[in-house]
Amino acid sequence: MKPPLVKLLRSGRRPVIAFFDEICPESALALYEIIAKVRESPLLLLSSPGGDVSLMAGLGTALAKKYPELEVRVVGTAQSAALDLLQFAALRTATPCATFMSHPSSIETTVTAETAKATSRLLENGDEKLLRLYAKRTGKPLKTWRNWFRIERNFDAEKALELGLVDSIVGEI
Numbered sequence: 001m002k003p004p005l006v007k008l009l010r011s012g013r014r015p016v017i018a019f020f021d022e023i024c025p026e027s028a029l030a031l032y033e034i035i036a037k038v039r040e041s042p043l044l045l046l047s048s049p050g051g052d053v054s055l056m057a058g059l060g061t062a063l064a065k066k067y068p069e070l071e072v073r074v075v076g077t078a079q080s081a082a083l084d085l086l087q088f089a090a091l092r093t094a095t096p097c098a099t100f101m102s103h104p105s106s107i108e109t110t111v112t113a114e115t116a117k118a119t120s121r122l123l124e125n126g127d128e129k130l131l132r133l134y135a136k137r138t139g140k141p142l143k144t145w146r147n148w149f150r151i152e153r154n155f156d157a158e159k160a161l162e163l164g165l166v167d168s169i170v171g172e173i
Contacts, residue, residue, distance in 0.1 A: 006030035008038065015042035023051030023081045028059055041067040046086065047076025050101075053130075056081035060088030073170065074098040074157070084130055086165070087137050094157040094166045103152035138164030 004027035005020040015038045021027040044063070063070055072089035074082075079101035086092050104127070127149070134145040140163070148163075160166045 004030040006034065008034045009045075011038065013040060015040055016045065017042045018045045020045075020047045020076065022049055023056050023059070023085065025052075025055065027051075028055045031059060032062070035062065035066060041069040041071075044070065044072045044089070045075050046072050046078055046082060047074070048078060048082035048085075050080025050082050053081045053084065056085045057129075060085050064088045064090075074100070074160075074166070077101070083165070084133075087130075087133050092137075092166045093168050093170050094160055096157055096169055096171065098157040098160070098166075098169075099154065100156070100160050100165065101152065101154045102149055104149050134165075140164060 004024075005018070006027050007018050009016040009018050017031070017034055017038070019027065019031060068090060070089045071091040071093060072086050074086065074094040075098065077099045078086055078094075080103060083100055083102055131142055131145045131149065134140075135142040138145075155163075157166065157169050161169055
């Protein structure tokens, strides 16, 4: 197993944390360990193909609670759960070359019909909470986000800014 690509790059007045990995138990644990050490609100550099939505919700909640002024900057890609994680930040920024991907939640494992129904209900409830977060953060109606997440979409930093998914595009990491 490879070590997670989650590192504290700089500590001090403005700590910088790099999260360049999938959102999985190992990377979540590595980020929690860094959060436990860092008191000042950091700049979180993000490039992630997404991952576990329930872990993302826990990470997002913990980050927002500990760091009310948290800035998350997308420096590579923010796909799926990583795009969701971005919405928990007080300041959401992206570099000009950042890319984004959104899609409906899915189950990626073989399950029984009964388990699939229960899991589907959980996903729908979780999706609804996330959609409400998107509506709140962007000022766009909930219906807009329900329609948006029905299909997979790939888009750039300019489109993310237009949609209100990021607050600004910055020219440096």
